[in-house]
Amino acid sequence: MINAFERLKKTPPLVHNITNYVTVNDVANMILATGGAPLMADDQGEVEEIVSISSALYINVGTLNARTIDSMVLAGKKANALKIPVILDPVGVGASTLRNSAVERLVEEVEFAVIKGNISEIKAMITNVKNAGGVDVQAQDLVHDDNLDETIHFLQGASKALKTVIVASGAIDIATDGKETALIRNGDPMMAKITGTGCMLGSVIATYCGANKEHIFEATVGALTAMGLSGQYAADKVERLGEGIASFRTYLIDAMSMLTIEQFEEGEQVELR
Amino acid sequence: MINAFERLKKTPPLVHNITNYVTVNDVANMILATGGAPLMADDQGEVEEIVSISSALYINVGTLNARTIDSMVLAGKKANALKIPVILDPVGVGASTLRNSAVERLVEEVEFAVIKGNISEIKAMITNVKNAGGVDVQAQDLVHDDNLDETIHFLQGASKALKTVIVASGAIDIATDGKETALIRNGDPMMAKITGTGCMLGSVIATYCGANKEHIFEATVGALTAMGLSGQYAADKVERLGEGIASFRTYLIDAMSMLTIEQFEEGEQVELR
Amino acid sequence: MINAFERLKKTPPLVHNITNYVTVNDVANMILATGGAPLMADDQGEVEEIVSISSALYINVGTLNARTIDSMVLAGKKANALKIPVILDPVGVGASTLRNSAVERLVEEVEFAVIKGNISEIKAMITNVKNAGGVDVQAQDLVHDDNLDETIHFLQGASKALKTVIVASGAIDIATDGKETALIRNGDPMMAKITGTGCMLGSVIATYCGANKEHIFEATVGALTAMGLSGQYAADKVERLGEGIASFRTYLIDAMSMLTIEQFEEGEQVELR
Numbered sequence: 001m002i003n004a005f006e007r008l009k010k011t012p013p014l015v016h017n018i019t020n021y022v023t024v025n026d027v028a029n030m031i032l033a034t035g036g037a038p039l040m041a042d043d044q045g046e047v048e049e050i051v052s053i054s055s056a057l058y059i060n061v062g063t064l065n066a067r068t069i070d071s072m073v074l075a076g077k078k079a080n081a082l083k084i085p086v087i088l089d090p091v092g093v094g095a096s097t098l099r100n101s102a103v104e105r106l107v108e109e110v111e112f113a114v115i116k117g118n119i120s121e122i123k124a125m126i127t128n129v130k131n132a133g134g135v136d137v138q139a140q141d142l143v144h145d146d147n148l149d150e151t152i153h154f155l156q157g158a159s160k161a162l163k164t165v166i167v168a169s170g171a172i173d174i175a176t177d178g179k180e181t182a183l184i185r186n187g188d189p190m191m192a193k194i195t196g197t198g199c200m201l202g203s204v205i206a207t208y209c210g211a212n213k214e215h216i217f218e219a220t221v222g223a224l225t226a227m228g229l230s231g232q233y234a235a236d237k238v239e240r241l242g243e244g245i246a247s248f249r250t251y252l253i254d255a256m257s258m259l260t261i262e263q264f265e266e267g268e269q270v271e272l273r
Numbered sequence: 274m275i276n277a278f279e280r281l282k283k284t285p286p287l288v289h290n291i292t293n294y295v296t297v298n299d300v301a302n303m304i305l306a307t308g309g310a311p312l313m314a315d316d317q318g319e320v321e322e323i324v325s326i327s328s329a330l331y332i333n334v335g336t337l338n339a340r341t342i343d344s345m346v347l348a349g350k351k352a353n354a355l356k357i358p359v360i361l362d363p364v365g366v367g368a369s370t371l372r373n374s375a376v377e378r379l380v381e382e383v384e385f386a387v388i389k390g391n392i393s394e395i396k397a398m399i400t401n402v403k404n405a406g407g408v409d410v411q412a413q414d415l416v417h418d419d420n421l422d423e424t425i426h427f428l429q430g431a432s433k434a435l436k437t438v439i440v441a442s443g444a445i446d447i448a449t450d451g452k453e454t455a456l457i458r459n460g461d462p463m464m465a466k467i468t469g470t471g472c473m474l475g476s477v478i479a480t481y482c483g484a485n486k487e488h489i490f491e492a493t494v495g496a497l498t499a500m501g502l503s504g505q506y507a508a509d510k511v512e513r514l515g516e517g518i519a520s521f522r523t524y525l526i527d528a529m530s531m532l533t534i535e536q537f538e539e540g541e542q543v544e545l546r
Numbered sequence: 547m548i549n550a551f552e553r554l555k556k557t558p559p560l561v562h563n564i565t566n567y568v569t570v571n572d573v574a575n576m577i578l579a580t581g582g583a584p585l586m587a588d589d590q591g592e593v594e595e596i597v598s599i600s601s602a603l604y605i606n607v608g609t610l611n612a613r614t615i616d617s618m619v620l621a622g623k624k625a626n627a628l629k630i631p632v633i634l635d636p637v638g639v640g641a642s643t644l645r646n647s648a649v650e651r652l653v654e655e656v657e658f659a660v661i662k663g664n665i666s667e668i669k670a671m672i673t674n675v676k677n678a679g680g681v682d683v684q685a686q687d688l689v690h691d692d693n694l695d696e697t698i699h700f701l702q703g704a705s706k707a708l709k710t711v712i713v714a715s716g717a718i719d720i721a722t723d724g725k726e727t728a729l730i731r732n733g734d735p736m737m738a739k740i741t742g743t744g745c746m747l748g749s750v751i752a753t754y755c756g757a758n759k760e761h762i763f764e765a766t767v768g769a770l771t772a773m774g775l776s777g778q779y780a781a782d783k784v785e786r787l788g789e790g791i792a793s794f795r796t797y798l799i800d801a802m803s804m805l806t807i808e809q810f811e812e813g814e815q816v817e818l819r
Contacts, residue, residue: 021294021567022301022313028568028741033791038741039638040568043611046642053641065316065340067611092312095326096319193530195301195311244527245306254790257739294567295574295586338589338613365585368599369592466803468574468584517800518579 002264004212004222008035013055013210016079017203018042018072020062020091023196026253027058030200033257034226036207042068047075052082056210058203059110060089061102069102076110085113085209085216089202093117094124107162113209113216116167116202119143119151126158143170152181152273165220169201173224177217184221185269186228188235194249201227204256225268230255232267275537277485277495281308286328286483289352290476291315291345293335293364296469299526300331303473306530307499309480315341320348329483330357331476332383334375335364342375349383358386358482358489362475366390367397380435386482386489389440389475392416392424399431416443425454425546438493442474446497448490455494458542459501461508467522474500477529498541503528505540550758550768551810554581559601559756562625563749564588564618566608566637569742572799573604576746579803580772582753588614593621602756603630604749605656607648608637615648622656631659631755631762635748639663640670653708659755659762662713662748665689665697672704689716698727698819711766715747719770721763728767731815732774734781740795747773750802771814776801778813 013036019027024040031038041050044067051057057079059072079086088110090103103125106112117125120141143151152174159166159178167175173184191197205223212219234251241247286309292300297313304311314323317340324330330352332345352359361383363376376398379385390398393414416424425447432439432451440448446457464470478496485492507524514520559582565573570586577584587596590613597603603625605618625632634656636649649671652658663671666687689697698720705712705724713721719730737743751769758765780797787793 020313022297022311024568025298025571025741029792029795032739032741038568039641040566040609041638041642042609043644045612046644049642049644063313063315066318092314095312096314096322098316098319098322193305195298195305242531244524244530246302246523246526246530249302250523250792250796251790253792257790257792293586295570295584298571336586336588339591365587368585369587369595371589371592371595466578468571468578515804517797517803519575519796519799519803522575523796 004208004219005264008208008211011211012036014039015056015206015210016051016054017058019060023199026196027199027203029253031203031207033253034204034207042071044071044074047071048078051075051079056206057086058206060091060199060202062091064102073109080111085213086110087206088112088115090117090121090125093121112164114165114205114220116205119168119170122158122168143172165217175220181273182221183271184224184228186225188231190235190248191231193245226259229267277481277492278537281481281484284484285309287312288329288479288483289324289327290331292333296472299469300472300476302526304476304480306526307477307480315344317344317347320344321351324348324352329479330359331479333362333364333472333475337375346382353384358486359383360479361385361388363390363394363398366394385437387438387478387493389478392441392443395431395441416445438490448493450490454546456544457497457501459498461504463508463521464504466518499532502536502540548810550754550765554754554757557757558582560585561602561752561756562597562600563604565606569745572742573745573749575799577749577753579799580750580753588617590617590620593617594624597621597625602752603632604752606635606637606745606748610648619655626657631759632656633748633752634658634661636663636667636671639667658710660711660751660766662751665714665716668704668714689718711763721766723763727819729817730770730774732771734777736781736794737777739791772805775813
């Protein structure tokens with residue numbers, strides 16, 4: 001995954017984001033911390049022009065509305081035409097009919113390089129079963145070592161069905177392109193205690209993909225590792241200083257902005273299957 | 274108020290927020306810090322479904338627009354039908370005709386469990402007198418020990434007229450259900466130096482109410498106390514370290530995420546009348 | 547520039563902002579840190595009333611859309627009628643037809659007290675040449691001591707053409723009213739590593755102008771100096787503590803909230819030409 005990191009440091013990508021207004025500032029700063037440049041634009045009148053000057057497109061449906069869904073489709077199609085990788089974060093899919101139909105429309109009309117969700121969201125995409133617990137992962141969906149093989153098998157199927165790299169983030173992050181599968185055991189439980197970790201992760205994947213267009217799976221695993229390492233750094237610092245979740249947020253972005261190739265080499269806990 | 278705190282720690286509520294885009298990230302992190310899970314959704318096509326899976330609804334008119342006012346009413350009515358408590362933050366009411374008419378419509382069509390504002394906003398709601406000073410409290414409205422009895426009397430009347438718990442936040446926070454009234458003398462003047470303290474407080478009240486549906490007044494007083502204690506902790510730390518308002522914001526959320534029952538017991542300065 | 551600072555500390559202005567949703571929280575906190583009070587409102591139904599109770603209007607087109615462009619024009623015209631200074635931040639002008647036409651319409655229909663951009667944006671406004679690199683400054687546009695005279699000459703022409711104070715922010719900030727020109731050599735390269743520095747700067751200028759309506763040029767230079775000094779303070783602290791970009795953001799706002807007249811006197815590096 002170090003190659004993906006090195007390519008990114010050489011060619012900082014411009015990342016176009018159509019994302020929710022809750023965590024958009026964290027997403028912008030995280031893209032900068034990762035080594036990219038963020039660009040937010042969501043009006044139908046400009047998204048095609050904006051995506052055309054970008055190296056990746058990140059679509060996050062966290063606070064979608066009728067106006068922005070159309071913009072997501074327009075930008076996504078244009079990105080496809082220009083071979084710019086598009087990353088989808090189907091936040092809260094399963095929680096409402098609007099989200100389900102928006103995600104269905106996106107998957108029908110746009111080709112995604114990566115779709116990243118928690119395991120509940122990925123399941124909801126595949127099974128379209130109503131998810132009654134909001135945007136967090138459902139207890140019955142938690143990935144343990146016990147159900148790992150089963151989960152991997154499910155995700156590989158999802159990857160083939162949706163023709164995209166699939167990421168299920170969680171205590172163990174799993175990424176698969178249908179053939180190769182990576183388990184990333186970096187990260188810290190504190191990452192679930194703040195808002196925006198998932199959105200930031202999606203934008204980090206987009207940034208890595210923007211600089212690694214020919215190596216999408218490798219870029220995705222690199223992004224997951226970088227995010228996990230940053231989470232570990234931030235959790236250690238918060239624990240040492242006796243601080244809380246807002247300090248954790250600050251240190252998480254700090255860590256990404258200071259991440260070195262040495263930390264990557266020493267810290268990555270990636271298992272390929 | 275410790276019971277409200279304990280109930281919250283046992284059953285983390287999902288809180289649906291239709292709130293302004295200025296402080297929405299602070300609101301989401303503050304709900305997490307308090308022990309709930311935030312969910313932001315404001316499209317008319319999904320707010321009824323989203324509120325149906327939630328334990329409380331927080332409506333904040335800070336950056337309202339025609340589209341979101343309709344969503345607020347739809348979500349509020351659905352919450353009422355499902356006996357889910359609805360909390361209103363009438364930010365800046367009195368400052369424009371749009372705000373006045375939106376708040377009037379909300380109060381007519383939705384039953385609120387709690388309405389929280391600064392004293393100027395509560396007065397504007399009752400008297401509909403044009404407030405010429407924006408979203409902060411007006412000098413003539415400041416609550417002192419001198420005008421405390423008069424203010425309490427006014428707020429009790431407001432509570433009866435609007436059939437809801439009323440909170441007037443300020444140097445002394447006042448909460449009343451028309452019969453019982455609580456004065457909370459926790460907090461710190463620095464809380465007025467950052468944006469979003471009021472919005473965060475509203476969302477903390479919503480989180481407490483979501484876990485204490487049968488004890489709305491007690492939950493409200495618990496939330497005010499928790500917020501005040503967090504403000505004191507943050508102000509002490511900023512003063513000790515010689516830092517400014519952005520550090521205060523971080524420590525305020527940190528403090529809420531670390532608040533213990535012991536701090537609650539030792540620190541609460543609540544007077545019941 | 548100390549006079550501008552002193553006037554601001556005496557009369558805290560209310561600043562109305564129609565700005566992007568990416569950095570709006572930073573803008574609100576930065577206005578508070580500077581000594582003003584922020585007010586965000588963007589619905590056509592209320593912007594005229596809101597600007598009427600304000601001392602300055604800050605328009606930032608970062609995430610403009612059809613709805614907010616109309617609000618910007620309405621608010622701007624009302625501010626003009628009431629002699630309230632209007633500050634424009636033409637974020638990303640040149641990157642899309644929508645941005646170009648929006649900025650053209652704004653410049654035609656509203657009189658601006660100050661237009662602030664990076665040098666690429668100011669050039670795009672004048673030449674309407676398509677800028678292919680997003681919202682950051684283009685390499686060929688960087689201001690060095692070598693091309694300084696040429697750049698000043700260009701900006702003075704822009705100021706005369708657009709009948710407004712022009713600010714080109716960068717390693718050397720340049721402000722001109724067409725006659726007088728100030729070079730401000732405060733600041734730090736780290737300011738370009740986070741999102742929102744430009745937006746915050748625009749809002750600081752608006753805050754200074756709101757308290758210095760008769761001294762717009764002086765207020766603008768004061769704001770640039772204050773922002774640069776805050777950036778230096780934050781960069782020093784981050785380097786000393788070995789922290790990253792999110793800590794820098796916190797300390798930048800912290801620094802503004804603690805800025806004293808002594809720091810101003812000792813630190814300002816302003817050259818008038």
